[in-house]
Amino acid sequence: MTGIQILFIVNALVIIFSAVMTVTARHMIHAALWFVLALLGVAVVYAMLEAGFFAVVQVLIYVGAIAILIIFAVMLTRRALEDQEKPFNRASLVTLLIVGIVFVGLILSIRFWPLLQSTTVPLSPDQLTVGTLGLALTDPQQFALPFEVTSILLLAAMIGAIYIAHERKEKGK
Amino acid sequence: MSFIQDPIPWVIHWLETLLIGWGLSESLTQVVLFVLGAGLISVGAMFFTTMLIWAERKIGGRFQDRLGPNRVGPWGIFQTFADMLKIFTKEYINPVGVDKVPFNLAPVLSVAAVLAIWSVIPFSQTVFGTDISVGLLIIIAVGGLGEMAIILAGFGSNNKYALLGAFRAVAQLISYEVPLVIVLLIPVMFSGSMGLNDIVAAQKIPFIIYAPVACVIFFICSIAENGRAPFDLIEADSELVAGYNIEYSGLKFGMFFVADFLHAFTSAIVFTTIFLGGWQGPGVEEMPVLGGFYLLLKTLVVYFMMLAIRFTVPRFRIDQMMALNWKVLTPLSLVAVLVTAVVDKSIPQGNSLFRIAALLVANLILWLVADRMITAFRKRHPVQVVSNKRPLARPERLPAGGEGISQ
Numbered sequence: 001m002t003g004i005q006i007l008f009i010v011n012a013l014v015i016i017f018s019a020v021m022t023v024t025a026r027h028m029i030h031a032a033l034w035f036v037l038a039l040l041g042v043a044v045v046y047a048m049l050e051a052g053f054f055a056v057v058q059v060l061i062y063v064g065a066i067a068i069l070i071i072f073a074v075m076l077t078r079r080a081l082e083d084q085e086k087p088f089n090r091a092s093l094v095t096l097l098i099v100g101i102v103f104v105g106l107i108l109s110i111r112f113w114p115l116l117q118s119t120t121v122p123l124s125p126d127q128l129t130v131g132t133l134g135l136a137l138t139d140p141q142q143f144a145l146p147f148e149v150t151s152i153l154l155l156a157a158m159i160g161a162i163y164i165a166h167e168r169k170e171k172g173k
Numbered sequence: 174m175s176f177i178q179d180p181i182p183w184v185i186h187w188l189e190t191l192l193i194g195w196g197l198s199e200s201l202t203q204v205v206l207f208v209l210g211a212g213l214i215s216v217g218a219m220f221f222t223t224m225l226i227w228a229e230r231k232i233g234g235r236f237q238d239r240l241g242p243n244r245v246g247p248w249g250i251f252q253t254f255a256d257m258l259k260i261f262t263k264e265y266i267n268p269v270g271v272d273k274v275p276f277n278l279a280p281v282l283s284v285a286a287v288l289a290i291w292s293v294i295p296f297s298q299t300v301f302g303t304d305i306s307v308g309l310l311i312i313i314a315v316g317g318l319g320e321m322a323i324i325l326a327g328f329g330s331n332n333k334y335a336l337l338g339a340f341r342a343v344a345q346l347i348s349y350e351v352p353l354v355i356v357l358l359i360p361v362m363f364s365g366s367m368g369l370n371d372i373v374a375a376q377k378i379p380f381i382i383y384a385p386v387a388c389v390i391f392f393i394c395s396i397a398e399n400g401r402a403p404f405d406l407i408e409a410d411s412e413l414v415a416g417y418n419i420e421y422s423g424l425k426f427g428m429f430f431v432a433d434f435l436h437a438f439t440s441a442i443v444f445t446t447i448f449l450g451g452w453q454g455p456g457v458e459e460m461p462v463l464g465g466f467y468l469l470l471k472t473l474v475v476y477f478m479m480l481a482i483r484f485t486v487p488r489f490r491i492d493q494m495m496a497l498n499w500k501v502l503t504p505l506s507l508v509a510v511l512v513t514a515v516v517d518k519s520i521p522q523g524n525s526l527f528r529i530a531a532l533l534v535a536n537l538i539l540w541l542v543a544d545r546m547i548t549a550f551r552k553r554h555p556v557q558v559v560s561n562k563r564p565l566a567r568p569e570r571l572p573a574g575g576e577g578i579s580q
Contacts, residue, residue: 029328033275033325036321052305052306052307053306053307053310056307056310056311056314057310057314059314059315059317059318060310060313060314060317063314063317063318063321064313064314064316064317064318064320064321065317065347067321068317068320068321068324068343068347071324071328072340072343075328075336075340128306129306130306130307130367131365131366
């Protein structure tokens, strides 16, 4: 077993443990903090796959923005410092069943995915740069259309957020 | 490669041959060297901070017509060491009801988030932690970790004031990150890379000359990211006791304190690297060690300017601070990126003098338009600074008969 493999196993255990704790933690903020740890673990996975850009973006977007947004939302909407709730409701057994079936289905379908049967060659360093990604996103032959559609979606979300948050002036003023 | 021209790579090479001579494998030697380098940079940065704290207090004293530290050692130079010893011997007080893990993790994380930036800074042509292609993004991403530390501190302290302070601090940091990140697109456009080594290498002429408006926006935003005056609402001693770190004592408070000073110096280094050409200067090709001196010199000048602003400008009110960010800096940075991209692409390549002139004119026009717009806005919405005249209590103004006055 090489050092990378040991690192991967330790990291995977950390991710799985913190994911379980995210679901089972009795305290909302604790759940959010475990979630942050799981996200950081995913960033480490990206780094081990030599996808430096994705590792950094994972930390930047998920830890730097989304996790903080979640924590803000939890703290502002509930009495976060006191809340101690049971994280499960009565439907948890049914949910467990459904999730289990979906999980097995996913594992099986990935297992028989033809691309995974063959070993892939690692990309050369000059294909791993941010420039390649940027060109691919703006090339009409590749991902320009999905990129633009996503941009418009995000723009619409932004305008919507501003519209909801905007204080309308009273009529007659 | 001789010792005089470039000492640090020479030492690294010597250590490498020594370790391999001892029978260590190639990869293990690399790991040992990286651990050693990371440790040295961290310890060096922390040690440097103790001197910076002295310098800052001394310079601050002179700015405000005081003496500054002057008791321990010549010019009070050992004052920080005395403070350090005091803080080491202080008792840890764990308030009742703190959330143990977040409470204790927060000070460590706040220092670590700043030190992580040092791993990508090129100190000279040959001395740098790592040269990864996304160096700029790392600098922004670990800023997010610093915000996480503030939230952990505010939440873990189990104190309403700390929590409010954390909210305030994070709201400010996140807001000022927006123009900061937008403006960083300009150096990336000029150098065609997000790696800091490439950005410095592209600055034969520093980017401050190509993009002065972006440079000023970045400078303002980095001061705000540090939470220093005039943006020191994170501390807000008058409203929130001291902000998110009130429940901390002893060395744990010291960690926040060190993180604050280290962050200020680090943002000066980042500013120098991105806009002032980092280690670039005359004679660096032959003597790479000179680059380190140039970087230090430029950084200290930038740091001195930050201090000058810190000790002379009064604090913003929180709504003024948010207005400056969202109504001035963010739109201005967006327009600056667009204008710079269009102008830089539309002028013929090759003639660097013409390019500089075109970009300078574009920046000047941008600055004037922004200035005119702000002035026009101010004219339409005048700010009332002075409150209405209040009546003075004078004997002749007392109501007739003198009722209401006790004998």
